[in-house]
Amino acid sequence: MKGIHVTSEIGKLKKVCLHRPGDELLNLPPDELERLLFDDVPFLEVAQAEHDRFAEILREQGTEVLYLEQLVAEAFKAHPGAREEFLNEYIEEAGIKGQAMPAIVRDYLNSIEDDFEFVKKTMAGVAKSEIDLPHASSATLDDMVSAHSDKESDLIIDPMPNLYFTRDPFACVGNGVSLNRMYAVTRNRETLYGKYIFKYHPEYADTPLWFQRDAASHIEGGDILNLSNKALAVGISQRTQAAAIDILAQNIFWKTEGCEIEKIFAFDIPNCRAFMHLDTVFTQIDVDKFTIHPAIMGTLRVFELTKGATPGEVDIKEHTDSLEKILEYATGVDGIKLIPCGGGDPIAAAREQWNDGSNTLCVEPGTIVVYQRNNVTNDVLYKEGLNLLVMPSAELSRGRGGPRCMSMPFQREDL
Template sequence: MTDKTSMPIQVYSEIGRLERVILHRPSIELENLIPANLEALLFDDIPYLEAAQKEHDAFAQVLKENGVEVLYLEKLAAEAIDNGNVREEFIEEWLSESGLEPGAHYHAVKEKLTAIEDSYELILKTMTGFRKDEVKVEEGTTLIDTLDRDYPLLINPMPSLYFTRDPFATIGQGISLNHMYSETRKRETIYGKYIFQYHPVVKDNSVPLYYFRDESTYIEGGDILVLSEDVLAIGISQRTDARSIEKLAKNVFEDTDYSQVLAFLIGSNRKFMHLDTVFTMVDYDKFTIHPEIEDQLKVYTITSQDGEVKIEEETDPLEEILEAALNIEKVTLIRCGDDDPVAAAREQWNDGANTLAIAPGELIVYDRNPVTNALLEEAGIKLHKIQGSELVRGRGGPRCMSMPIYRERF
């Protein structure tokens, strides 16, 4: 395996052999999902934690068996705040973004967090949230502390954290530290902030940031695909604003060798929440795609001209756009569900198009999408099939659940 200590971030493609990845094992935060907060927390159903953990452990095991070093977000964040000696700063910032107004409960939560000696347990607790019965204060201290008595949670959990793809994205040798679409997920990026600022492996290497969590417009990692060493694809979606893409493009054009961004307008729709739910790269010349987006899809090419961002709408078929951008003779689109509208709709909803490449032409996929998986295998793609009946309840597949930070270049 390549020595990665001198340059911890290296992602110049979607398909280069994967060597190091960040995951988050689902934890007690899922136990704080209830019907009353499902919509706000972006879930359609409540996963069974024990089963979800078994499925996630099996996912991690497939990665390890194929030579991938698995790092865990929660452990990295704990190491970062210890290394930077910034526990108090972290707690203050987390509380300021928790949605809890200053008052008796706010101070009681701060005391509870400060009393947790082990930083790993502290990080897990901030992910889990707080139930009201965990914090005892005098009733009626302030009006804000007495409202909404029927809701059992004081601070909501972060149940989407096992989708580590979204809070930040690796591009080349740098990071886009994202401003998330929904209030409930904006807090998730705090862990990336501390990791890339204070973690001992990263801190001394000055990892460049191409986007910042305090920007005014939103962007998420599921919309950012690294197609090659000079081309990105970014979805204009429910979760990524077109203005954010222009900001990110300008920054990467100024600071890297990237020269082109393909902006995919896929529409603002929950079922197509990110580009990678309908389109992923699986080999040098092959991509999965959900057929339902093809008729409505618009692609814009963003380049830099004399220091200014230039935007042009593409009119060619998608295959030809990709062939030109990647400088290859022929691109094959593998359609989720084999163009059967029922199978395509079912399997896209179950993340049949959301694949994680661990090497060119070698993928991790959910086993619950047999039509799409058969098409991939017919196209010569090697599949590692994992179960995801509980994990998929959060609306995400293997790509969503992984944040590659080191891939081989080719």
């Protein structure tokens, strides 16, 4: 099997894309955490050890682990000129202040000859202490204030600390990809890496794109769930707009050949940090089972989008049935069971939802990767007969994402 192939959330996981946390976590100034979408500064050494164990667990299950940074470096090697093209876009989107600074940063990054190290550095960001700052004899006032003022950040280019959540910048659907436009500027730069993988990598070049990173509305991969080869679920959330789902539906139904999706189910979830994405609300863990945060029950509006009768038309109808019935209809499976995070206890559910107790990665039907710290939810899952692959999570969980968030399946076996 070559290229992208993902037609469910639970088919045996054959290939997955991860990003091992790197120096971007060392470039997280505490007073800029909110802007960079973090709540705390993880301890990098421990976070890396936890992530290495995550990758090891997946390999033990027969999954081939790919690393985002390595794929981008391979794309540069395969296509002369791709690295320069990438750097031009990267510099343009980096938010560099001062007229002379972009050229200085470009020279600094170009001095990194090894493509793999170059990619990791673009992810880590650039601090003022790393380069020769412009001086008055050769600089504008803008350069001097940006480079030397105490009021300015110590960062010239922000790090991408959220990048170990590879689920969000792009999402694999069928044999194609939704290359997303993300909610926050600080994260939208992450989608550049996907652009160059799916444009130039020998294994993934010319992958069909169901969505483009320059779209007018934002969408993130944590809101996109493959229910089957014919049905897709997308959350309307803090990070994904309904207008983006309209664009996705147009592209899937009318503008791009090769997609088998016939129905898109839009789940309207509360717009808040606790319910950041649809996959923090529920994830599929078996043919007939989903984990779910109990607070979501009774608050969901669900819309079904299908291809209309005339070109460009998309039909929409609202479902008012229970979530179980809607999921049974969407998946074609009778007897769907929803397993509540925290066992339904409101305090445990809120605590373990904050640490992504509902955000699990299914490796094959009934076998799921879970965070060790969510012991109440894990006990419930054990009692339901699930096979739990437990990973350490003290530091990785500080980024507010679970095993599903930290993984982007590239290939799954069909059910």
